[in-house]
Amino acid sequence: QTVVTQEPSFSVSPGGTVTLTCGLSSGSVSTDYYPSWYQQSPGQPPRTLIYNTNTRSSGVPDRFSGSILGNKAALIITGAQADDESDYYCVLYMGNYMLFGGGTRLTVL
Amino acid sequence: EVQLVESGGGLVQPGESLRLSCAASGFTFSSYWMHWVRQVPGKGLVWVSRMNSDGSRTSHADSVKGRFTISRDNAKNTLYLQMKSLRAEDTAVYYCARGSGWYSFDHWGQGTLVTVSS
Numbered sequence: 001q002t003v004v005t006q007e008p009s010f011s012v013s014p015g016g017t018v019t020l021t022c023g024l025s026s027g028s029v030s031t032d033y034y035p036s037w038y039q040q041s042p043g044q045p046p047r048t049l050i051y052n053t054n055t056r057s058s059g060v061p062d063r064f065s066g067s068i069l070g071n072k073a074a075l076i077i078t079g080a081q082a083d084d085e086s087d088y089y090c091v092l093y094m095g096n097y098m099l100f101g102g103g104t105r106l107t108v109l
Numbered sequence: 110e111v112q113l114v115e116s117g118g119g120l121v122q123p124g125e126s127l128r129l130s131c132a133a134s135g136f137t138f139s140s141y142w143m144h145w146v147r148q149v150p151g152k153g154l155v156w157v158s159r160m161n162s163d164g165s166r167t168s169h170a171d172s173v174k175g176r177f178t179i180s181r182d183n184a185k186n187t188l189y190l191q192m193k194s195l196r197a198e199d200t201a202v203y204y205c206a207r208g209s210g211w212y213s214f215d216h217w218g219q220g221t222l223v224t225v226s227s
Contacts, residue, residue, distance in 0.1 A: 034210070034212035034213060036209075036212070036213035036214070038154070038214070040154070045204055045217040045218065045219055045220055046146075046154060046204070046206075046214075046217050047217070048209070048213070048214055048215050048216070048217070051209045051210075051212075051213035051214075051215065052209075052210070052212070052213065057209075057215055058215075087153075089153065089154050091156070091213060091214075093211070093212035093213070096168050097156065097168055097169075097170060097171075098144075098156040098159070098212075099156065100146075100153060100154045100155060100156055101153075102153050103153045103154070
């Protein structure tokens, strides 16, 4: 059974840069999987950040960016701010279904 | 402004059925793929089902296949999720999400809580 892997947790200092990754238990993530990224704060619905690997959703600041790094999709946050402290999920398009990663809890401190 | 408003959640007993609705406004509903995504409180997001814009194509996660059915009424701008034979493990907040293409989501509703318990 295919699993999408994400770091369970990550920490970044205010103003710092952090790279969150999204991999596959077997194989490499490529643009063919149309990786997308979502931010979720406690008690809130998800918010779309990035779709189709590197396209920012409307209203998302340009300090959020997406790419493929090696064999994984990546969400890069530059100039981290306190309100970036959230859960981040990636999703991969698997053809007949879509698969979420387990999420990364990002702490800004 | 795009709005997605889910309804129909509640407390049901194992084995019972429930139908969720998602009322859409602020965009041309009939032009978009739509999805259901669920989240057990305190846990991660899980994709459930999707339907293409005209309702001719659907797919469901293996965990709900044969029990859940996604449908839509483009005349009423509403997405549905019919859930049968509910189990305790179906307890979750159910979100509807507008598709961005067929491969991602761009707008989300606030969610509706389904609790399956005796």
